[in-house]
Each structure stands twice: as C-alpha cells, then as structure tokens.
Amino acid sequence: MKLVFFDFTIPYLLKDSQYPVGGFAVQLSSWLKGLPSIGSQVGVLTWKGAKNYVDQEHSFDLLDTYDPKKGIKIAKYFYYYIPTLIKVTKKYNPDVVIQACSGVNTGILAFVCSYLNIPFVYRVANDMDVDGRCNDRLKAYEQKGYYYGLRKSSAILCQNTYQYDCLKELYPNKPMYVLHNPFDTSKVLEITKNRQNRSYIAWVGVFSKQKNIPLLLDIARQVPNVTFKIAGMPAKDLDTDSLLAIKELEKLPNVEFAGYIKRENIHTFLDSAVALLSTSHYEGFSNTFLEALATGVPVIAPKRIDPDMIVSKNKLGLTTDDDNQLKDLITEMVSKKEHDYQSLSSRCKAFLLDNFTPEAKSKELVTFLNDTLFQGEKK
Numbered sequence: 474m475k476l477v478f479f480d481f482t483i484p485y486l487l488k489d490s491q492y493p494v495g496g497f498a499v500q501l502s503s504w505l506k507g508l509p510s511i512g513s514q515v516g517v518l519t520w521k522g523a524k525n526y527v528d529q530e531h532s533f534d535l536l537d538t539y540d541p542k543k544g545i546k547i548a549k550y551f552y553y554y555i556p557t558l559i560k561v562t563k564k565y566n567p568d569v570v571i572q573a574c575s576g577v578n579t580g581i582l583a584f585v586c587s588y589l590n591i592p593f594v595y596r597v598a599n600d601m602d603v604d605g606r607c608n609d610r611l612k613a614y615e616q617k618g619y620y621y622g623l624r625k626s627s628a629i630l631c632q633n634t635y636q637y638d639c640l641k642e643l644y645p646n647k648p649m650y651v652l653h654n655p656f657d658t659s660k661v662l663e664i665t666k667n668r669q670n671r672s673y674i675a676w677v678g679v680f681s682k683q684k685n686i687p688l689l690l691d692i693a694r695q696v697p698n699v700t701f702k703i704a705g706m707p708a709k710d711l712d713t714d715s716l717l718a719i720k721e722l723e724k725l726p727n728v729e730f731a732g733y734i735k736r737e738n739i740h741t742f743l744d745s746a747v748a749l750l751s752t753s754h755y756e757g758f759s760n761t762f763l764e765a766l767a768t769g770v771p772v773i774a775p776k777r778i779d780p781d782m783i784v785s786k787n788k789l790g791l792t793t794d795d796d797n798q799l800k801d802l803i804t805e806m807v808s809k810k811e812h813d814y815q816s817l818s819s820r821c822k823a824f825l826l827d828n829f830t831p832e833a834k835s836k837e838l839v840t841f842l843n844d845t846l847f848q849g850e851k852k
Contacts, residue, residue: 474513474514474568474569474839474842474843475513475515475516475534475565475566475567475568475569476508476513476515476516476568476569476570476571476677477512477515477516477518477562477565477567477569477570477571477640478501478504478505478515478516478517478518478570478571478572478573478735479498479518479519479551479570479572479573479578479582480498480501480517480519480573481499481520481541482494482495482498483498483501483502483505483517483518483519484520484527484665484799485498485524485525486499486502486736487529487531488526488527488533488683489735489736489737490833491706493585493679493707493708493709494834495598495679496599496756496757496758496759496760497574498653499736499760499810500573500598500655500758500760501517501573502657503655503656503657503834504655504657504831504832504834504835504838505517505531505532505533505831506532506657506831507581507655507831507832507833507834508533508831508834508835508838508839509532509533510532510551510831510832510835511613511832511835511836511839512545513835513839514533514534514759515532515533515534516533516534516535516565516567517533517534517535517536518536518538518558518561518562518570519535519536519537519539520537520538520539520540520741521537521538521539521540522537522540523535523537524537524612531759532639534565534572535719536561537552537561538554538557538558538561538734539554539557539558547606547614549679549844550577552579555581555584555585557740558581558582558585558641559585559588562585562589562591563589564584565590568591568592568808568842568846568847569591569592569593569594569846570582570585570586570591570592570593570594570841571594571595571596571630572593572594572595572596572622573595573596573597573598573848574598574602575598575599575601575602575607575619575701576615576618576619576735577619578618578622578642579616579617579618579621579622579623580617580618580619580620580621580622580625580709581618581622582622583595583621583622583625583626583769584625585762586627587625591672591843592627592628592842593622593625593626593848594627594628594629594630594743594842595622595623595625595626595628595630596629596630597629597630597631597632597636597757598757598758599638599755599756599757600633600635600636600755600756601662601683602610602619602636603631603635603636603639603640603691603756604639607619608781609773609776611817622642623640623768624644624645624754624817625666625847626647626648626835627650627677627846628647628649628841628842628845628846629644629647629648629649629650630649630650630652630838630841631650631651631652632651632653632654632655632757632758632780633650633651633757633758633780633781634651634736634781634842636651637649637650640762648845649720649844650841651781652762652834652837652838652841653758653780653781653783653828653829653834654758654760654829654834655795655829655830655831655833655834655835656659656760656763656764656767656825656829656830656831657741657831658767658825658826658829658830658831660740660767660824661740661757661767661768661825662740662744662767662768665768665769665818665822666744666745666834667811667815667818668747668811668814668815668818669707670745671745671746671747671770672700672743672745672746673699673700673701673702673729673745673746673747673796674699674700674701674702674746674748674749674750674773674803674807675701675702675704675742675743675746675748675749675750675765676689676703676704676705676749676750676751676752677703677704677734677739677742677743677749677761677764678705678753679705679706679707680702680705680706680707680708680715680719681707681708681711681715682712682714682715682754683753683754683755683756684715684752684753684754685752685753685754686714686715686718686719686722686752687714687715687717687718687753688799689701689703689718689722689750689752689797690718690721690722692730692750692752692799692800692803693722693725693727694725695800696727696800696803696804697725697726697727698727699727699803699804699807700727700728700729700743701725701727701728701729701730701748701750702720702729702730702731703728703729703730703731704732704733704734704742705734705792706720706732706733718783729833734838735803739764740764740767740768741774743764743765743767743768743770744768744769744770745842746765746768746770747770747772747806747807747814748765748770748771748790748803748806748807749761749762749764749765749770749771749772749773749790750773750774750798750803751772751773751774751775751778751801752774752775752799753774753778754777755777755778756778757780758780759778759780762774762780764783765820765821765830766789766803766821766824767822767825768822769818769819769821769822770818770821771789771790771791771792771806771817771818771821772789772790772791772792772821773790773792773802773803773806774790774792775792775794775796775799776793776794778852782791787820787824788817788819788820789817789820789821789824790806790821791805791806796810
C-alpha cells in the first residue's frame with residue numbers, strides 16, 4: 474500500500490532542531506519507521522524546501538509542496554496551496570492520504586483527495602478535536618474547513634475510545650477505528666537504572682495552556698522535599714497563566730529546568746527519573762507516556778488523560794480523578810520499596826515492548842485501511 478501523510482513539523486523533528494513540534498509529529502516518526510518495514514511506500518506532504526533542510530536519506534519520501542510564509546492571506550489557499558497539493562499528490566499517486574490535527578488543512582486535504590478520487594483519512598490527534606473544545610482555538614473559517622473535512626473523510630482513526638464514542642455519535646455510518654500510537658522500540662534502552670539511581674520526578678512537554686503548568690507549580694510547592702526536572706520549551710503563543718507559572722517554578726529550590734532535550738537524549742533524561750508526571754488538561758494518546766515506559770519509568774497522571782485507562786488497568790503507575798491527590802501519589806511513588814519499584818519498572822518496559830512496536834501498529838493500520846477502503850484488494 475502507498476500512503477501519504479500531511480505534516481509541516483516532521484522536518485524539524487527529523488533534523489532534531491530546537492523547534493516545538495506536536496505529538497502527531499512524534500507519532501508520525503514511528504509510522505515512518507514501521508510502514509516501510511512491512512513493505513508499504515510512504516510519503517509526507519510538507520513545506521517547500523524541507524527535503525534540502527533535512528538533508529538525510531530515509532526509507533520514506535519527503536514531498537515538498539508550498540511555502541507557508543508566502544501568499545495573500547486566505548486567498549493563497551485557493552491560488553497557491555490547493556493547486557500545489559493537487560499537483561504533488563497527483564504525481565506521487567498514493568492509495569490513501571492521512572491528515573491529523575483539527576484545522577483548515579483537514580478540509581483542504583479532503584477537497585484535494587475528492588478532486589483526485591483518493592480516499593482521505595483523518596487521524597484524531599487530541600481529545601479536544603472531538604468534543605467541540607477545539608472551536609475555542611480555531612477561527613471561523615478553520616472550523617468550517619475542519620468539519621467539512623470530517624464529513625468528507627472516507628474513514629477516521631481514533632487514538633482512544635473516548636474519541637471514537639464522540640465521533641461515532643456525530644457520524645454513525647462512517648468507518649472508524651481505535652488505533653493506539655506506535656513507538657520506535659529500537660531506541661529502548663537494554664538496561665535501565667534501578668531505583669537508587671533515580672532521583673527526580675520528570676515533566677516533559679511543550680509549555681502551553683494544554684499542559685496545565687499552574688497545576689505543576691501547585692504540586693511542586695506542596696512537596697518541597699521532592700526534586701522536579703522540567704524538560705521542554707515554550708509554545709509560540711504561550712498564554713499568560715503558563716508564563717507566570719513558569720516564572721514561579723524557576724524560583725523554587727526543588728525545581729530544575731533542563732531546557733529543550735533532543736529526541737536522541739530523551740531516554741537518558743527519563744532513565745534517571747523516579748516517575749513521569751503529567752498535569753495536562755487533556756491529551757489524546759501521550760507519546761511521553763510511551764517514552765517513559767520505554768525506560769521503565771512509571772506514569773503519574775490524572776485519569777482524564779490516561780488513554781483507555783492503560784496506566785491504571787495495567788498497573789503502569791498511579792492515576793487519580795482528583796488533581797489535588799497528585800502530590801500524594803508522588804509521595805507514594807517516591808516512598809516505594811526497592812523491590813516493589815523494580816517490579817513496577819520492569820512491568821512498564823515489558824508492556825511497551827509487547828504492545829507498541831512500529832511494525833505491529835503499522836500492520837494494524839494497513840489491515841484496517843485495506844479491509845475498509847479496498848475490501849482487502851490491496852496489500
């Protein structure tokens with residue numbers, strides 16, 4: 474099967490540039506490893522000049538399209554963006570086009586695929602994209618494009634059952650499937666550190682309103698004897714509350730900022746942590762959870778962001794319905810006996826390796842697309 478994805482941040486991730494990429498780019502990087510390994514040809518529609526920018530050989534194709542910095546506002550979609558996407562997509566001639574993240578691009582790709590008679594598949598990237606919360610950050614024309622794309626999509630891929638249930642209610646006759654994110658298990662450390670060599674609670678993410686940094690501040694203040702290490706960098710449109718919380722965190726003696734950590738070093742950062750703490754208001758399927766599990770690091774998080782309850786059901790950490798109890802869960806985790814902690818750590822790593830390999834998830838993806846869109850005719 475020949476697939477094309479659409480993403481304008483993957484070049485920065487491939488280059489490991491200091492650039493705030495979203496969760497879909499991290500997820501996509503694993504699809505780009507898994508799909509070629511099972512015989513699928515893969516391309517990524519991205520910005521003009523990206524191929525030269527990355528300047529590396531890969532088992533997939535980077536397809537330069539348009540320069541997002543050029544053109545007249547709104548009008549450029551019609552005289553520049555759409556014609557360019559049609560031209561490049563037609564030349565590559567994929568069986569399926571997949572786009573993620575709610576916005577006007579969902580509608581644009583749906584239109585392009587309709588014009589070229591190619592199935593368009595939408596990949597949900599966040600819980601807020603299915604329950605109306607995305608409308609708060611989307612302009613009116615972006616909302617129209619997004620919902621047009623959902624209606625016109627040939628199928629929808631969800632990250633968890635919450636997303637599936639919300640969208641199935643809106644589009645009961647549309648093919649949908651819950652497919653958890655893949656993870657590049659080739660980067661899993663063979664030997665991870667034991668409890669006595671782990672010394673802090675890790676927090677990883679792009680600094681943004683979604684990540685609920687004020688809650689992180691409250692927690693760090695309430696457990697002054699626990700060290701927190703924060704890895705990440707600000708989003709381009711960082712909100713005031715998050716900015717103020719970061720400034721207060723910088724004043725705390727038990728908080729250290731590690732700055733932006735390159736993808737090749739994230740496992741080393743997590744391998745020295747007792748646990749990964751997430752404070753997000755919402756997620757879809759957090760890639761940082763998978764990165765933590767890969768190093769034998771358990772997760773501490775609100776239940777609202779535990780996808781399909783995989784953390785709580787499989788005992789991969791501690792979760793709660795009450796944000797005020799997160800500080801207690803941290804104390805509980807830090808106080809675990811060596812034997813109990815090592816058992817938990819081993820379970821985390823084994824679960825990751827057994828369930829999220831790029832090859833296994835890629836086969837699952839291709840099987841769904843093949844059976845749903847082509848009645849099993851394509852391979």
